[in-house]
Amino acid sequence: MSQYQAGSYNIGGGEVKRRQLVAMFGAFFTISTLIGFVTQDISKGARISIFLPALVFAIGFFQSRQKFCVAYGFMGAFNFGRIGDVSKVQSPEDRARDRRFSVILLSKAVLLAAVITAIAQFV
Numbered sequence: 001m002s003q004y005q006a007g008s009y010n011i012g013g014g015e016v017k018r019r020q021l022v023a024m025f026g027a028f029f030t031i032s033t034l035i036g037f038v039t040q041d042i043s044k045g046a047r048i049s050i051f052l053p054a055l056v057f058a059i060g061f062f063q064s065r066q067k068f069c070v071a072y073g074f075m076g077a078f079n080f081g082r083i084g085d086v087s088k089v090q091s092p093e094d095r096a097r098d099r100r101f102s103v104i105l106l107s108k109a110v111l112l113a114a115v116i117t118a119i120a121q122f123v
Helices: 013-040 046-066 070-075 092-122
Strands: none
Touching: 013 046, 013 092, 046 092, 070 092
């Protein structure tokens, strides 16, 4: 998509690439943290700390796949131009749709991070 669509798309190519980079960094830190847990025999209770890098991965992953920025959705903004060229959503109905979609994406990210955290408890 190359144009704003309420509750569906609010970022273009450059912004999507930034979210992909965030997902890659989150995946790297999640995997390296998990490897550290296993090789250092870290306690099960301490393994909950993997939630944060897993959440960074999950948020970046879902935002890049959906071409939708959660923060922009909550702010009522979109960007299909250069990085930093943010435009405001004018319609109150569109802003409401974007906020609902932001909650959905954020919920999916938290759920995925929780699943990754649960898996880390058993590895």
